[in-house]
Amino acid sequence: MAENKDKRELENIDTVEDATKENTDEKKDEYEEICYICRRPESVAGQMIKIPNNICICKDCMQRTFDSMNNSGFPMGDFMPNGQMPNISMINLSDLQGFMPQSQKIKKKKTKEEKAEAPKLDIKKIPAPHKIKASLDEYVVGQEYAKKVMSVAVYNHYKRVATDTMDDIEIEKSNMLMIGPTGSGKTYLVKTLARLLDVPLAITDATSLTEAGYIGDDIESVVSKLLAAADNDVERAEHGIIFIDEIDKIAKKKNTNQRDVSGESVQQGMLKLLEGAEVEVPVGASSKNAMVPMVTVNTKNILFICGGAFPDIEEIIKERLNKQASIGFQADLKDKYDNDENLLQKVTVEDVKKFGMIPEFIGRLPILFTLESLTVDMLVRILKEPKNAIIRQYQKLLALDEVNLVFEEDALRAIAEKAKEKKVGARALRSIIEEFMLDIMYEIPKDENIGQVTITRDYIEKKGGPLITMRGVAALPVNE
Template sequence: MNDKETFEDSKETTIEEKNDNIKQETENEYEDICYICRRPESRAGRMMKLPNNIHICSECMQKTFDTINTNGVSFMDMANFNPAMFQMNNGVDDVPKSQKIKKKKPKEEKEQVFDIKSIPSPHIIKGQLDEFVIGQEYAKKVISVAVYNHYKRVASNTMDEIEIEKSNMLMIGPTGSGKTFLVKTLARLLNVPLAITDATSLTEAGYIGDDVESVISKLLAAADNDVEKAERGIIFIDEIDKIAKKRNTNSRDVSGESVQQGLLKLLEGSDVEVPVGATNKNAMVPLTTVNTRNILFICGGAFPELEKIIKKRLNKQSSIGFSADLKDKYDNDPDILQKVSIEDLREFGMIPEFIGRLPIIYTLEGLTQEMLVKVLKEPKNAILKQYKKLLLLDEVDLEFEEDALEAIAQKAIEKKTGARALRAIIEEFMLDIMYEIPKDSNIGRVIITRDYIEKKGAPRIELRGSNNPKLIGSNLN
């Protein structure tokens, strides 16, 4: 009996030791943060550790002593110092994990993090994008080359007489053409942290809204507060056309030109002090410094009415005579956005300094009916494949006739919202099917027809063990 008790005690001791070791390793992974000034150890220097897991930097401690002495409090009264004055829970650090900063790794490991040989070449990147993104051949080619050159620059870290500049990009394309999806797919393939932010929420510093530094905070959060990892990430700023200069206004333009001015230093590359785990510098959270020199910025926007500016520039040559261009020559041109120039973007409201820091400008095509049909069925995560899998879990096969797919694409073009319209259309006509199918276990196959999409008929079904297709009841009409 005594031997058994001894064994149990030793077992409990071993478990406690393991838990202590795990806790110690976790604590060593993150930097200590000064409770008063919220600076991490890498910036404030060595910390003084007080009871209840309180850390104070030497500068704040000296200021505290100076304040006490100035107010006539003797130094001996510090003997009665009570850590509870800092409102700490016993043995619990008040800094949540989302605001902790990971310690920087040694230099030897840093050099092995990003190897130039591990960067996929442009044709491999484009080939992987082809599996998920339909069409947009030119855009995929441009983004593959730009990303390849950018990460070669990051991996080589060239700082000699020939310095390679950043490959920041500006994507212009109609809504639903796949701008955000293209960037999401790219970041997933490269396995780098990605932050997607909306330019509409950004304002000039000091006004209600997010400061421009908040985009770096989001990237830092995506990198699990690892500064080195974040400095190799990608930031996608969507709706960039919404920060164009406001016209005919007498009030201060805090969400237009001012935001463009604030983004200049981020795009070019500079050391930015950002809050960890928050988007506001005034919050009582730790601050850390992030260098944006190796962060790839991709800006995207629909730029509504940019076509009118392009047509206006192209029609300047129109006049009376045999060699004159017709004024309606470009009215029905589907590729009018591809003729965009820096002059057009300046006319739209983008300042020259901002455009100059986005050297790679390219456009995405509006999706045609043929492309929309391919979007429905060809990508790895196509919408039709998702619904087929859902019904397959009920042991029912789902099939779409080619005419039905064309009808769906036609409806999507009428809505003028690109690929986003496809999901809404399919959800509408699949609702009754997804509701009725589980009722009858005899149904083995459902075939979606054009008549059903156009609300002129019903889908065909086949019962298990039967080759005779039948119409589903009128409740699915």
């Protein structure tokens, strides 16, 4: 009986090993072979010559190697006594294993038969704009217009992918330019969208981009990040979405005598990406070099969303508005727009052009929309309404110590008012809460009898302390 049991266990182990081997082989088949010397994939370099230890060399590199050895006077005859190639095992190829990380492997393109068999995107299954917006509403407070614009753009992008080859009518893509004050939720909107969508989405920023040949990331690196998000599947990446943050940082530099390698030249370089072109991008790296494989990606069906705070663009808008209404007896006062919080909503293409964006670049971003400046009421809602609201995060932290955390409505308003004064949008909320929660988080674990902590306006304004409720006892104020 024991022998039979051991035999069955050995058979099970063999079966598991075989299955694991099959899965590994299948995964290997998904990716293209890449030449060890020139780093070109099989689709570009042609069939590979395989040598021991899973190393592949393309025919061109192998031929060049032999040619250089023949032309250099290298005595190959000494190594080939019978006219045969020497045993390749004379080289320690085990040292060369693992030369390519998984992130740099390229997935094979599907054949025509596989494309025909693959299920096409069903238009009826595409989430409608109101459903996308409803999902965004759960996480993002306010910004109704921005959410509506993004929901429609993403919905249309899905439809473009679905109807790519249906008829002669080609649907143009609508790239977007999003302008909003710092902390208004530009990046948060796109990150939330990334969680909800089933298309590859890459979030990158323009601050590190420079003209080709200079220190910094190449312009094509934004597409490289999308390729990584699509698991190096070129066909899937070609239907993705790229969000480029801090786009205002590549505006033309004013009054400079030096070469503008991170401004206008980057905008010029991005024109072909936004319009749609076949570009060679590095796989699994931010810049091109000899040891990184390259792949060609067509950006024709990639949706680009650009966002930026555009600091001081309000001054350009004010100057334009004051010129329009500064003549005659009924002329407006010069300081009329000084306290207008939503002045950004009056922005035009001309203002963006005057800020430093070139006309060709703006022309490739046909949808221009702005985000509202956050009011005190909106900040209060941000504190408590979203699914992952800041207050809920702290309540969960204290709940792990079996303590209830309660915020009075006046306290929330006091936090929002303080955040508004800092003029950095919703980012200020966290820093303010961290400041007054430090002592509470430090002291609470000391006493197991504490059952509830109530945050009051007096505590936020440093006029008193929080209300501490002991288990089974009424709430008592505790002075700092």
